[in-house]
Amino acid sequence: MTQENSSTIIKFVLVGFSNHPQAEMPLFFLFSLIYLVNLFGNIVIIILVVIDSCLQTPMYFFLCHLAFLNVFYTTTVVPKMLCNLLAMKKVISYELCLAQTYISLLMGAAECTLLAIMALDRFVAICYPLRYLLIMNWSACVQLAVGAWTISFFASVVPLYFTIVPLCGPYIIDHIFCEVPVLLHMSCTDTSLQETLMVTGASGILLLPFLLITLSYLRILVAVIRMHSVEGRKKAFSTCSSHLTMVTIYYGTGMFMYMRPKSLYSAESDKLISLFYAVINPALNPLIYSLRNKEVKGAWKRVLERVVVSQRQRMLS
Template sequence: MEENATILSGFILVGFTEMHQFHFLIFAVLLSLYMITLMTNTMIILIVKSDPVLNTPMYFFLMHLAFLEACYMSVIIPKLLENLMVKPNVISFLGCAVQMFLFLFFGVAECFLLAAMAVDRYVAICCPLRYTTIMSRNICWKMVTGSYICGTVVGLVHTTVTFRLPFCGVFINHFFCEVQPLLELVCGNTFQNELQVIGIALMAIMLPFLLIILSYIGIIFTIIRMPVLQSRYKAFSTCSSHLIVVVLFYGTASSMYLKPKSSYSPPVDKLLSFSYTVVTPLLNPIIYSLRNKEIQASLRKVVHIVVKIVIPL
């Protein structure tokens, strides 16, 4: 009777039960990482918005990436923090569906936004004389809007199809409502659903990744042909931060979604999910701010202004 009531009301997130003795430590670490990530991404948004020097397509995309990272992490971490302290770890049927949709929406939008950033770097390095014409404000907005639309479509399709399936269990062996762990609870043969997951993942992950690869092939050939070594270094340095972020994000996400359910391993996949839901959003603003002189200069301006206000001469 109790299990039937649970089935009707929602699911139980197993989370990190194998490390239950460390839950307080995990809670403290996660809360700290979450606050740092929110602050750093918010800082990037405010810096880009406030400094006219950063009014370029590259920083326009970076601002939206920071926004996506903050939202992406906020879909997962608050509920995880609650579940670490409250038992049982129940999430309602609707709450699970909303969490899955938002997670997919922000994740897929980030995939396509990273592709847009690669195209921006390609145009800046390979077509510098036409850069301002090609990467106009209108085009930049269309690319960002297209990223959000792709995220919406993939999120709606995945969530609608998944939650129309019959579930034969309530225990999700994961720390949030992700597609692969939920398929473990579906009654009967899920082969078609696995194909759907992999098919959509190929479109949502590999299509923008292919665009990134093609953009960087063009960038590499252009850099090789540059006669001055300093020009080569400057061109590559503008792309290195983006490349690191792409490897971090796509490496973990593709290893989770581009595989059949039979190879699903809860401990390994929890670690992979933790990487792209917690570690990557934390590292991205650090990578961009530490490796970017313009961001550093703008940050110093902001700090100087704040210090003058707080400690007037």
């Protein structure tokens, strides 16, 4: 999208679910509920990690980054989608559309990188338990987190800025929000170069972290097999199973969405895929990884006890 063209584009029509008008009101309430669950679950995780010293460990430090990512990403997408479900004119401004495109790509790249770092964290915790706190010290964790966001920015936002293509009217987006594959479908020029760059970039930002995750879990598997303690094996598998579930869900949808040619584009199926990784998956992450964890439940209980004690003291005073 060139600077000259961008000045003439004011709004896009965002089709969303307007092809199924009878479903728009039920979907509004459903997505509103999922969004509230997402906000509550992820914000609770951030608050608990900040105020409870028992959760101030490397694993929960990276979970805080993932929780922030989930909240920020869905807040960029869901409120506008909810408004359009109720609106007669389903439009999105050029500026917001472009913001959604950049943010969705950045958040997707950051989640890939953070999932890889979390796999590395589990690898160190299980394979080098006595040296875990020495290796994964706070300085290393901060550097890994800063590196994850920096690499994600330069691997996603910067290439997109230089390769985004001019769009042709009518400016109708048959999707639920703006993202790269959808905008490429609207291009009025040959996008073979952009598609190649998108697949190449996606291969790097998806496959390299995925390779690190795979190698980490292969080493973890070998270490777990060598364990003599059955309880130790159960604890290791319990810790890893949640992370593996997140990886499977995220990478399955992400690879299908970004690592394919435009000829395989299907509006209806892509809406469902985007719904899953942009709306549903962020709400599932805290449930899968944290809220069922005994440490998080214990922290939640301690915080509630503090609140009750504080209220009693106020009443007595």
